[in-house]
Amino acid sequence: MSRRFKRWLGGAAAALAVAVITLAALDRLYPPDLTRLSHQSTLVLDRDGRLLQAFTAADGAWRLPVALDAVDARYVRMLIASEDKRFYGHWGVDPLALGRAMEQFVTEGRVVSGASTLTMQTVRLLKPRERTLGAKLIEMARALQLEWRYGKREILDMYLTLAPYGGNLEGVRAASLFYFGKEPAHLTDAQAALLVALPQSPERLRPDRQAAAAKINRDRVLAQMSARGILTAQAAEEAAGEPVPATRFPAIRRAPHLAERLHADAGDGLLIATTIDGALQAQLEALAGRVQDKLEPGATVAMLVVENGTRAIRAYVGSGDFWDTTRYGQNDMVRSVRSPGSALKPFIYGMAFDELIVHPETIVVDRPMRFGDYSPENFDHFYRGELSAREALQLSLNLPAVALLDRIGPLRMTAALKRAGTPLRLPDEVAMPGLPIALGGVGTTLEDMVKLYAGIADGGLVKPLRYLNPEAGSADDIAMRIMSPTAAWYVTRILEEAPPPPNTVPPQHRKRGHAVAFKTGTSYGFRDAWAIGYDAAYTIGVWIGRPDGTFSPGRIGREAAAPVLYDVFDLVPAVAGAPGVANPIRPDEALLATNADLPAALRRFEGRGGLAVSAAIDMPRIAFPVDGATLSAGPDYKSLPLEAEGGKMPLLWLVNGQAIDSLPFRRKAEWAPDGGGAARITVIDAAGRAASAEIWIQ
Numbered sequence: 001m002s003r004r005f006k007r008w009l010g011g012a013a014a015a016l017a018v019a020v021i022t023l024a025a026l027d028r029l030y031p032p033d034l035t036r037l038s039h040q041s042t043l044v045l046d047r048d049g050r051l052l053q054a055f056t057a058a059d060g061a062w063r064l065p066v067a068l069d070a071v072d073a074r075y076v077r078m079l080i081a082s083e084d085k086r087f088y089g090h091w092g093v094d095p096l097a098l099g100r101a102m103e104q105f106v107t108e109g110r111v112v113s114g115a116s117t118l119t120m121q122t123v124r125l126l127k128p129r130e131r132t133l134g135a136k137l138i139e140m141a142r143a144l145q146l147e148w149r150y151g152k153r154e155i156l157d158m159y160l161t162l163a164p165y166g167g168n169l170e171g172v173r174a175a176s177l178f179y180f181g182k183e184p185a186h187l188t189d190a191q192a193a194l195l196v197a198l199p200q201s202p203e204r205l206r207p208d209r210q211a212a213a214a215k216i217n218r219d220r221v222l223a224q225m226s227a228r229g230i231l232t233a234q235a236a237e238e239a240a241g242e243p244v245p246a247t248r249f250p251a252i253r254r255a256p257h258l259a260e261r262l263h264a265d266a267g268d269g270l271l272i273a274t275t276i277d278g279a280l281q282a283q284l285e286a287l288a289g290r291v292q293d294k295l296e297p298g299a300t301v302a303m304l305v306v307e308n309g310t311r312a313i314r315a316y317v318g319s320g321d322f323w324d325t326t327r328y329g330q331n332d333m334v335r336s337v338r339s340p341g342s343a344l345k346p347f348i349y350g351m352a353f354d355e356l357i358v359h360p361e362t363i364v365v366d367r368p369m370r371f372g373d374y375s376p377e378n379f380d381h382f383y384r385g386e387l388s389a390r391e392a393l394q395l396s397l398n399l400p401a402v403a404l405l406d407r408i409g410p411l412r413m414t415a416a417l418k419r420a421g422t423p424l425r426l427p428d429e430v431a432m433p434g435l436p437i438a439l440g441g442v443g444t445t446l447e448d449m450v451k452l453y454a455g456i457a458d459g460g461l462v463k464p465l466r467y468l469n470p471e472a473g474s475a476d477d478i479a480m481r482i483m484s485p486t487a488a489w490y491v492t493r494i495l496e497e498a499p500p501p502p503n504t505v506p507p508q509h510r511k512r513g514h515a516v517a518f519k520t521g522t523s524y525g526f527r528d529a530w531a532i533g534y535d536a537a538y539t540i541g542v543w544i545g546r547p548d549g550t551f552s553p554g555r556i557g558r559e560a561a562a563p564v565l566y567d568v569f570d571l572v573p574a575v576a577g578a579p580g581v582a583n584p585i586r587p588d589e590a591l592l593a594t595n596a597d598l599p600a601a602l603r604r605f606e607g608r609g610g611l612a613v614s615a616a617i618d619m620p621r622i623a624f625p626v627d628g629a630t631l632s633a634g635p636d637y638k639s640l641p642l643e644a645e646g647g648k649m650p651l652l653w654l655v656n657g658q659a660i661d662s663l664p665f666r667r668k669a670e671w672a673p674d675g676g677g678a679a680r681i682t683v684i685d686a687a688g689r690a691a692s693a694e695i696w697i698q
Contacts, residue, residue, distance in 0.1 A: 029351035032146055037158055040065050041076050041174075042270050044259040046278035047469050051183070051252055055257035057169065060436040062251075065271075066173040068156050071184045073191035073210040074230075075172070076156070081230050082196050082221055087500045088152060092119040092143030113361060119143040119155055123161035159482035163199040166206035179207060188241035189231060193221040199566045207244040214244045214562065254281050257318025257332040264465065275469045280305065283571050291564055292320025294325070295544065299552060302322075302333035303545045304450045308457045308536065308582070312466045314572070319547070328547035336423050337443040338528045338545065341521030341557060342379075342396045346491050347452065348438055350460070350483035351413065352404045353490050356602065360390040360490050361595045365399040368646055378403050379522065379556075382647050388595065389605070392654050394489075394498045396520070398439055403607040418482040420455065422448040436468045440523045446530075446543045447602055452482065453532045457582040458516075460488040481610035486589045491516045492505075492582050495533075501562040508533075511570045513690040514580030518532065518565060520557030527552055527604045531561035536582045540568050620647025620685045627693040639670040640697075647685030654682040673697050 040063045042055040044636075055478050057063045066074065086094050094117050123142040129135035146155055165175035172195055176184035179530070180191055187195070197217040198205050207214035219240045226236035253259070259303045262272050284303050291301045305315040318332040352358045366384040369559070378398045384391075405413060410433040414424050425443035426433060447465065455462035460483040483491070495517035497635040500506040518533030519582070529544040529552070546552055555670040576581050577672075586592070595603055622641040625631060631640065642662075644651060649666030655671050656679055662669035673679065682692040 014331070024321070032123075032142060032149065035127055037162065040161070042263055042266065042272065044255070044262060044274060046254070046274060046276045048278065048279070049273070050278045052254040052274065052276060052278060052281070053252060054174075055148065055259075056179075057201055061168045061170050062174040063161065063170040064173040064177070066157070066160050066171055066184065066496055068160065069154050070282050071160060072187040072192060075184065075187050077230055078192050078196045078221065078225055080118070081228050081690055082224060083121070087118050090117060090157075091117075092117060092145075092147035093140050094662055111392045117143060118159055122146065122155055122159045122162070124418070125159065125164075135633075139564070162200040163197045165195070165531055166202040169202075171698065177252065179245045188242065189222065189225075189235055190242035190244075192216040193239060194244060195470055197221045205601045208246060208248050208415045211246055218244060225660065235241050240469070253322065254278060254285070255316050256322040257314075257330075257334065258467065261332065261335075273469045275307075275310075275314065275466055277314040277315065277573070280572060281315045281317075284317050284568060287319045287564075287567060288320040289543070292324075295320075296552070298327055298548065299544065300327045300329065300333065300547060300563065301557075302541075303564075303568060304334050304446055304541045305568065306341065306450055306454050306465060306539045307537055307575060308454055309575065310466060310535065310580065311454060312462050312469070316467075331545060331547045333543055333545075334446045337445055338543065338546065338549075339440040339442065339523035340444050340449060341440040341523045341528060341529045341530055342398070342401070343449055343521030343532060343557075344440070344442075344444075344520055345393060345396060345401045345438065345678045346495065346519055347417070347482065348401055348405050348413065348457070349389065349406050349486040349494075350410065350491050350544050351416065352389075353487040354484050355408065357404065358389045358605050359591060359593075359597060359598055359602045360494060361593060362389045362568040362602050363595060364389050364392050364403070364459065365605075366392060366397045366399050367648075369399050369403065371402065371406055371435055374402075376435075376439060381667045385649075390494050392427060392498075393494050401438045402435050402606075406607055407436055410434050410437055415480060417452070419466065420452065420482045421478075422452050422462070437684075440528075440613065448539045449530070449532055450541040453519075453534050453541070455482050456491055457490050457534040457536070457539055458488075459485040459583060484589075484650070485583070486586075486587045487582045489587055489590050492534075495519055496581065498579055501528065501558050501566075504566060506561050507566055507569050510566065512580075516566075516569055517582060518562065520562050522556040522558075524557045528558040529555045529557040531565040533565050533569065534582050535569075536567070536580060536584065537578040538572050540565055540572070542568065554621040619689055619691070620646050620651070620683050621691045622681060622683055622693040623680070625693055625695045628695070629693075630696045630698060632698055639672045642669040642681060642683075643667060644683045644691070647689060647691075649681070650686055652684045654684070656680055657682075664677060 003248065011460050039057045039059060043064065046052050052167050054064055057280050081680040083095065095610070120139045120143040123139045123146060129138065155331050163172060165169055169175050169178055173197055175198065176182060176187065194207065194214065200217065204210060205214045206218050221376060222231065222239050226233050239539040248443040249490045258276070262274065267270055300320045300321060303315065303317040304313065307314050308313070311410050316334060319327065319329045321327065323329055329540050358364065362625050363386050368383065376398050384397065389400065414437065417424055422444065424433070424437065441615040446529050452462060460481050461479045462482045463479045496515040498518065508514050515533065516533045519529060521530035524529070526544050527549055532541045542565045544555065592638065615644045621644065623645045625639060642653060644667045651667065653662045653669045654662050660669065660671050678694065678696055680692055680694050682690055684690045
């Protein structure tokens with residue numbers, strides 16, 4: 001080797017080193033601008049990574065991230081064959097394609113074919129520029145830079161995410177979802193060819209607006225693929241026979257209320273992995289739609305399903321139809337504050353069991369009582385007299401529950417619920433919690449109620465509900481005990497034996513195959529109907545009512561919400577390893593005994609100062625019509641309502657000394673006057689005590 005050649009070689013090496021150093025410095029000073037790639041749609045995913053809902057990017061585009069592995073391989077083969085057949089062999093610029101394009105331009109005097117590689121197209125998608133020679137040179141330099149920094153798969157991922165498909169659709173995933181209604185993992189030959197053709201002129205070829213042009217260019221791609229051996233002639237011909245999509249599919253919306261909630265907290269451009277079971281969510285949304293169709297105008301339904309072992313939310317239905325404005329469908333009734341009716345009673349009994357105020361077999365008394373100026377009544381206006389605490393909870397009787405809360409103290413009750421992360425909301429005019437909270441005189445949410453009942457299913461431990469997968473931290477670290485395992489066992493056994501709704505087959509005789517512990521609630525004015533139930537695997541809550549809070553005539557939780565609860569239990573999948581019923585093992589402290597075998601202090605519950613009320617309060621009296629009243633009866637007058645207070649059931653009603661038809665265990669009756677004049681109305685209770693009112697009908 002000559003000395004001159006060695007000097008030349010050394011100089012060339014030095015020049016190359018300088019060039020490399022210079023390029024590296026330029027690359028460091030002017031990195032590729034990936035800003036547009038970072039402005040992507042937020043995706044809310046189910047627990048298996050399937051799309052629940054996407055949100056447009058900040059600029060209004062549907063720009064859904066996608067990886068090469070998630071796209072049908074036939075589309076990728078067609079794309080490379082059509083746009084850049086030497087993609088895997090060049091460094092961002094294809095010298096052969098560039099030379100061919102220049103030769104054609106010189107000989108033909110016009111652009112016959114482009115020389116843009118997929119890498120160069122990706123550069124243009126990242127930062128659009130005017131179509132000038134200078135811009136083309138910049139794109140070529142940036143393409144080399146992209147290839148230097150990233151691998152071929154990463155560059156394809158960028159292209160697949162940013163390629164335009166008409167309107168505000170960007171990326172192959174958005175195009176596939178909106179044009180074909182499915183993910184791009186499995187495409188037909190015709191669909192793949194259309195997705196290859198559209199980015200060449202996305203607005204001119206939009207199939208939902210320019211179907212004929214879209215089909216011509218799709219078929220051209222199919223013919224090209226046949227000529228290059230990517231497709232057989234027969235496959236290309238069959239694919240050309242498929243119509244192009246004439247409309248766009250609507251955006252996927254599963255669990256929309258939860259998706260909106262999480263998106264508001266998370267912001268843009270993120271993947272939000274939830275704990276939702278996508279298949280179950282779809283089933284419950286369909287069920288909610290069917291339930292809502294049977295409700296009166298303005299009413300809707302909400303459902304929440306929690307897996308007890310992990311506290312993961314498996315289904316979240318905020319309303320029967322997110323888009324139904326007549327029913328305020330976009331209101332999230334899972335989080336709306338409503339009156340729970342009697343649904344808090346199990347927690348009153350649980351605290352009473354823990355404090356040894358009562359045992360499930362303790363005798364309590366269901367009779368009219370007054371607590372200061374508060375005189376609650378049972379929902380059905382019947383009074384059962386003496387019965388066990390077990391029966392009182394199963395029948396959801398009001399008076400025993402209020403008497404127990406009076407002994408426990410409403411402030412202690414609300415403080416315990418607040419410590420468990422489920423604070424009750426008092427009416428604005430109420431400063432301190434009072435006894436009406438036992439019957440629903442307070443606000444809470446379906447979310448909090450399900451959280452509390454899942455605590456009973458877990459032996460009395462209340463833990464945060466999980467919406468995200470995986471969730472940071474452990475729910476066990478902040479678990480709060482709402483009742484002891486013994487009290488939870490007592491409550492569960494009682495609620496499992498509660499009578500099912502009328503004309504409804506209980507879960508142990510349905511798909512579930514075992515009993516479900518459940519409790520219902522109905523708020524004042526029938527505004528809210530609740531049913532919350534649990535077994536070992538799941539806790540499920542159902543709410544039915546009107547989002548605007550208006551009255552819902554005659555709807556009660558037992559008849560409206562409980563049958564829906566049973567339907568949901570039929571749909572939830574089994575959880576491996578979970579026993580059927582909740583709290584199946586009796587704690588050592590749990591006492592199985594008849595009332596006679598209980599300690600003397602637990603055989604009978606006496607409220608503060610005893611359950612007996614004063615004779616004046618216990619005496620029957622006629623609340624309507626009042627004594628001495630004059631009532632007008634028009635030509636359409638058919639009946640006069642009668643109502644009594646106090647007294648011992650059953651009641652007998654007399655008018656002018658003659659008994660009238662009435663239900664003996666109701667405090668209300670009706671009488672049809674046969675004319676005007678004086679009438680004497682009398683009510684007699686079971687102890688023979690009577691009250692009368694003399695009225696005049698004109």
